[in-house]
Amino acid sequence: MAVTDTFSTSPPSPAVTTKKRFRLKRETVVDHAILILGALFMLFPVVLTLMTSSYDNLAFARSGLQFGWSDQFLENYERAMFETSGFTGQIDGLSMLKNSLILGFGFAIGKIAISMLAAYAIVYFRFRFATLSFWIIFTTLLLPLEVRILPSYEVVQGLGMGNTYGGLIIPLIASATGTFFFRQFFRSVPEELVEAARIDGAGPVKFFIDILVPLSKTMIAALFIIMFVYGWNQYLWPTLITTDEGMFTLVRGIKNIIQSFTDSSSVPEFTVGFALTMITMLPPVLIVIFFQSWFVKGLTESDK
């Protein structure tokens, strides 16, 4: 066996140890080199776009992405935020930011509330049709919105929910990811807690509010971050359901940026577009960086 081999060999000579140490060191250098390259690979496109967003449009039109920093930064970001554009002339970065926040928060809060209640019913109650409702809910994990996009659009339009926040948010909630997540968590909560609560005379409502919700705090926070980012980053559904420019989200606005790039009448507003791209990206990225541990926990523990 290898273990006995290691013990039976005589102590390594000094020459061997230095060689080994050298090899170890070289390995560490290689490891760091790979990680640095990886980090640069992730950063590179974003940093370049950020730098270019401080230039004027001509700079990009003439020579593409820029290495360096110019003096147009504030002006570009101000224009991206406050200058109105679009067909109606009513759309600016600020109104899109507002809609993005409504979508992000509305989706995350709605999803968490609805799925927590459903998971509570499934895990803690004995009732008829329990198995049936379980399957009704979990079948939704099978089909992402993208594959039933056209009929979903028609249903929502038919209900008169086009260009409303409800039409934007609620169909996105119609999937069981959150319910699945809370179900897994509730099942890991010790059963003794329910017993104890019942002995103390707590009913289902009291148990939920006083015991289960406080216990789930970290889980709620983790899921909130994931769902906020997911909602904020939605593209296809908002593209279809919001035709009124006052309802556009920032991510939806990306489509306008790219269309303005092809506008050949004058020099397209490249760098203002890049500025808006940066604004679109910043909130979810900051949230993921700052709440990293919660976010990673939520992601890996749910196995969504």
Place this chain on the structure above:
Amino acid sequence: MKRASFSNLWMPVLLLLPQVSIIFVFFYWPAFEALKSSFYLQDPFGFSGTFVGLDNYFTLFQNAEYLRISLFTLVFTVCVTFFSLALGLLFAVKADKVIRGASTYKTLLMWVYAVAPPVAGILGVSLFYQGHGLITQLFAFFGHEFVIGVNYYDTGFALIAVSIWKQVPINFIFFLSGLQSVPRSIREAAMIDNRSSSRRFWTITFPLLAPTAFFLLITNITYAMFDTFGVIDVMLRSEPGNNPMTLTYKVYVDGFRGGDLGGSSAQSVILMILVLALTIFQFRLIERRIHYT
């Protein structure tokens, strides 16, 4: 399995009502509509339909363009899945190994998770911009004139590259957390048994990561097929033309641009069957994991 603790008649119904009603209106109804209209031929104005049975499906399978798009979707999915898994695993193994700067590397390698696919698309557009995009220039240096949106293969390459970039972080996160849950004792035993770190990895660590890898395989396939919509729409600048695209994008193009309701629905149903197969596969895997861990 936890035993149910409360028995109350109306309470669970009330708790389930919001979720179930949303699901019925916004999930089952549209899914059923898709299935139904895949058997009908709609007139261009959408007023009436004729029952045509499986004709919409037959038309699809005889359509050379649809077959070409299916082939591209296959190549696209395989490339995106393979390379983003490989890169994610490589970075995770290294980040798990280094001592200095581990948390900085972790942050730097995972934040792109929060970047929306269409934002990734716009970054891609600027890098592959015709004439003087950075990567375009790189190709020019090697004597290839890279024309995104015109040359089929160039466009396909750009789509794949951007989609990989966007997907590496999630694989990294899952592989890293999988690696960190490998018990110390196993690692130390492996260290004593085997000097070669690469052999140690392939014989001990990698098999232990297999459940994570399988789970990620499904996640990546789903990502490549559906979540790359934003990347594709932005990089093609909403002008599909003869450019490469995925089956999901084709559903959108035919349904919303072409007004071919029946054909688009039939494509939806084909995708549904594909996802269904994938998910059943995944569920069986999860069940297995619950039993053994």
